[in-house]
Amino acid sequence: MGEALIDIKGVTHAYATEAGPLPVLDNLNISVPEGGFVAVVGPSGCGKSTLTRLIAGLMKPDTGEVWLHGERVKSPRSTVGMAFQNPVLLEWRTILKNVMLPLEIVSTPMSKREQEERARHLLELVGLKGFEDKRPSELSGGMRQRASLCRSLIHKPEVLILDEPFGALDAFTREDLWQTMHRLKAEEPFTGVLITHDLRESIFLADQVVVLSGRPATTQYVMDIPREGIPTLDDLYTPEAADRLNILRHQIEIAQGRAPAEEAAE
Numbered sequence: 463m464g465e466a467l468i469d470i471k472g473v474t475h476a477y478a479t480e481a482g483p484l485p486v487l488d489n490l491n492i493s494v495p496e497g498g499f500v501a502v503v504g505p506s507g508c509g510k511s512t513l514t515r516l517i518a519g520l521m522k523p524d525t526g527e528v529w530l531h532g533e534r535v536k537s538p539r540s541t542v543g544m545a546f547q548n549p550v551l552l553e554w555r556t557i558l559k560n561v562m563l564p565l566e567i568v569s570t571p572m573s574k575r576e577q578e579e580r581a582r583h584l585l586e587l588v589g590l591k592g593f594e595d596k597r598p599s600e601l602s603g604g605m606r607q608r609a610s611l612c613r614s615l616i617h618k619p620e621v622l623i624l625d626e627p628f629g630a631l632d633a634f635t636r637e638d639l640w641q642t643m644h645r646l647k648a649e650e651p652f653t654g655v656l657i658t659h660d661l662r663e664s665i666f667l668a669d670q671v672v673v674l675s676g677r678p679a680t681t682q683y684v685m686d687i688p689r690e691g692i693p694t695l696d697d698l699y700t701p702e703a704a705d706r707l708n709i710l711r712h713q714i715e716i717a718q719g720r721a722p723a724e725e726a727a728e
């Protein structure tokens with residue numbers, strides 16, 4: 463394992479609510495090496511989105527530290543790209559101009575011409591060549607999410623945070639986008655954190671799956687997924703994949719309090 467590019471060290475956080483503090487994360491440790499792709503799964507409401515906000519510097523933890531590339535995160539970072547379940551694209555802009563939007567906010571050494579070439583190249587990579595001048599409403603949900611992925615990568619972020627980006631898509635479109643993600647990562651290497659509820663997605667995309675416990679979340683289980691090149695969907699139907707999914711499903715049941723932890727022991 464290389465040096466950690468994302469290092470979450472002993473992070474504990476509680477939200478202040480009317481009913482008192484709501485502990486959400488409890489001494490959480492996650493480390494992602496440069497070029498690594500970690501999927502975070504866990505029960506609903508356990509604190510996954512909170513974790514993404516902490517990595518992006520949108521919030522500070524009560525205790526513990528978040529480090530990105532050897533620097534402690536204390537405020538929002540332009541070296542982070544984010545994509546969410548609902549790709550909020552601006553209807554009054556073309557797809558190309560939507561993809562280029564972050565470059566109006568983040569300073570970049572790219573010339574205007576290079577920026578546009580890069581946006582066009584990313585759109586081609588995700589299969590949206592020919593749609594550059596369309597408006598978001600002229601695209602399907604899956605196509606909009608493809609455009610949103612391009613937008614999250616346009617400024618060459620070191621870290622890509624994906625918070626359930628495929629959750630609202632139908633199963634076939636989702637699988638198509640998983641393959642697109644692998645193509646993107648091969649061409650545009652990034653270090654990624656993926657929040658998902660889909661265990662198949664986690665083992666298809668990530669090289670490590672972290673199962674969080676119920677709230678307040680801490681690391682309950684870590685599974686490494688060996689990678690040799692880009693997987694195909696057939697790889698999800700092997701006995702190894704079935705075993706991995708069974709283990710992860712069982713871990714989620716433990717996290718939800720639906721199975722006793724002792725049973726998890728092999």
Ligand SMILES: Nc1ncnc2c1ncn2[C@@H]1O[C@H](COP(=O)(O)OP(=O)(O)OP(=O)(O)O)[C@@H](O)[C@H]1O
Pocket residue numbers: 477478479484486505506507508509510511512513
């Ligand atoms: N700003 C806030 N103020 C108070 N409570 C909050 C705030 N944001 C989130 N919460 C609460 O913190 C808990 C964790 O929320 P978070 O969105 O991080 O969980 P999650 O694991 O991403 O959930 P899901 O899987 O349902 O998307 C939830 O109980 C949520 O209601």
